[in-house]
Amino acid sequence: MHKNRYTAFVFVAPILIFFFVFLLYPLLYTFHISFYEWNGIDPIKKFIGFDNYKSMFYDPLFYQSLRNFLVLCVLVITIQMLLGFLLAYIMRRNSKLFTVFKTIIFIPVILTAIVVSNIFNNILAFNDGLINTILRNIGLDQLAMSWTANPNIALFSVIAVVIWMGTGFSMSVYVSAMTSLSLEVIEASRIDGANRVQTITRVVWPMLRDTHFSLTIISVISALKIFDIVYLLTRGGPMHSTEMLSTYMFTRTFDSYEQGFGSAIGSFLIVLAVVITIIQMRLSRNIQN
Amino acid sequence: MKNRGIEVLRNSLLLVTVGLFSLPLYYLLQTSLQNKGFGNYYNALTKINLGQNMINSGIVTVSTVLLVIAVALPAAFAFSKITFSGKNILFLILLMSLAIPGISIAVPVVQIVKGLGWTNNYLALIFPYTALLSPFALVLMRGFMDQLPKELLESALVDGCNVYQAFFRIYAPLAKPVVMIVTVFTFLGSWNEFLFAKLFMRKESMQMVTTIPIKFQVNFYTDIPGLFAALVLIQLPLLIIYILFQRVFKEGLTAGAVKS
Incomplete structure (x- = not known):
């Protein structure tokens, strides 16, 4: 390998400049602001120590956002991975029809949040939304609900939309993992007398351990980053029933101008992100050994 | 006979699932053609000036893609081939x-953008997007560079090239496949970004496609087909790229999932 500090620096400097100015500096600055009371406009910030963190840890809405986030995280990741796995397994053989199916399921992955939110706000609307219209037409009026306006249901509607947007991703990752697996293994286990269910649960699923692992990590990180689709669908409402840490931070920071308090939530998010990354690195080292 | 039953059950479950997944897409297209048919699309482009917003998003996205490649490829080379x-x-x-969520650094980035006087300026988005999207590009590109032999560099140096020439003439051209993958993913990330686009592009003529429909929602309160036609147009560049580069997408997904 070539050794030269100066040459290496020339190659690495551009990405580092962007990293320092637009990521690391803002990150540290977020921690800094979290110790102040500040509306984001005044030139003067008031130092208040850990007060923002104290009010954050006494704030029931903070805990509600955290709980909503955990519910979303667990449900989305579980359903998305199981569904993606099953779809990839069922469509493991190449055929024209399966290619069309896979394309349809993948398209939501690339869609823009504003488009998705508009489609679903119309589908889920109480009065003339597509779902309720269908339900009423087949005589199931009592099942027609206010999908995004009822605090008991809204979170699950949001979760369903997020699953719609993400299943294509996990399916595609499983598809490529399965092609490298070789279908012979599956056939061989069949010949050895394993039935369909056993083949899936005892042969194919365990062989994809690494894929399950990376998909889980990717999904946790993207759940942590989730903002636009929730914000555009429900703004965290009704009554904070779909509030995530990110939407809660946005409202407190940019709508009620409590940038110090918002930055405390931001710092909490950053710490979560770093912890997740460290866990991921530890675990992947263990897997490799 | 038992196998046959399972197969019927499996196929009908598959059909129901695909049906449920395609329903919102079908609904989008079908609604966008109601009332005035393709006239809705014509109106979206002429009456509400969607074209300007698409140009804005295009400028920001193309610049971000170029900048991400320009900063990530040399860095990937150095991380892979230089000690x-x-x-x-x-x-x-x-x-x-x-893993850092964009929202968690939004307050300071607002201050930086204000300080530089970049509000309503493309740079307010291009620079933060580059910072947020280039680490993933770096991971993909380094993985690719690691697979290229280091002997190429050694023999180039023996032949009298310097390291810079070796990078530009040998490694950069060989990295074309991974540059394609990075292009596709950066394009998606930049075109779809919402938060910074909302915070920094206040002026109507400077807004991105991800934020402009908020205004449309008000204008189109009674004209849902018109709104949906605009939504399809917003999505069109991504769909074209997806159809053209489906193979690149798949390779990128695999590489990304394995590497991270």
Whole structure:
């Protein structure tokens, strides 16, 4: 390998400049602001120590956002991975029809949040939304609900939309993992007398351990980053029933101008992100050994 | 006979699932053609000036893609082929930023953008997007560079090239496949970004496609087909790229999932 500090620096400097100015500096600055009371406009910030963190840890809405986030995280990741796995397994053989199916399921992955939110706000609307219209037409009026306006249901509607947007991703990752697996293994286990269910649960699923692992990590990180689709669908409402840490931070920071308090939530998010990354690195080292 | 039953059950479950997944897409297209048919699309482009917003998003996205490649490819080369102290720790720090949510750094970035006087300026989005999207590009590109033999560099140096020439003439051209993958993913990330676009582009003529429909929602309160036609247009560049580069997408997904 070539050794030269100066040459290496020339190659690495551009990405580092962007990293320092637009990521690391803002990150540290977020921690800094979290110790102040500040509306984001005044030139003067008031130092208040850990007060923002104290009010954050006494704030029931903070805990509600955290709980909503955990519910979303667990449900989305579980359903998305199981569904993606099953779809990839069922469509493991190449055929024209399966290619069309896979394309349809993948398209939501690339869609823009504003488009998705508009489609679903119309589908889920109480009065003339597509779902309720269908339900009423087949005589199931009592099942027609206010999908995004009822605090008991809204979170699950949001979760369903997020699953719609993400299943294509996990399916595609499983598809490529399965092609490298070789279908012979599956056939061989069949010949050895394993039935369909056993083949899936005892042969194919365990062989994809690494894929399950990376998909889980990717999904946790993207759940942590989730903002636009929730914000555009429900703004965290009704009554904070779909509030995530990110939407809660946005409202407190940019709508009620409590940038110090918002930055405390931001710092909490950053710490979560770093912890997740460290866990991921530890675990992947263990897997490799 | 038992197998046959399972197959029927499996196929009908598959059909129902695909049906449920395609329903919202069908609904989008079908609604966008109601009332005035393709006239809705014509109106979206002429009456509400969607074209300007698409141009804005296009400028920001193309610049971001070029800048991400320009900063990530040389760095990937250095991390893969040059030995220098602090290399591993530096790479780890860059990796950490993959998990940082954009919202958590929004307050300081607003201050930076204001300080530079970049509000309503494309640079307000291009620079932060590059910072947020280049770490993932770096991971993909380094993985690719690691597979290229280091002997190429050694023999180039023996032949009298310097390291820069070796990078530009040998490694950069060979990296074309991974540059394609990075292009597709950066394009998606930049075109779809919402938060910074909302915070920094206040002036109507400077707004991105991800934020403009908020205004449309008000204008189109009674004209849902018109709104939906605009939504399809917003999505069109991504769909074209997806159809053209389906293979690249798949390779990128696999590489991304394995590497991270």
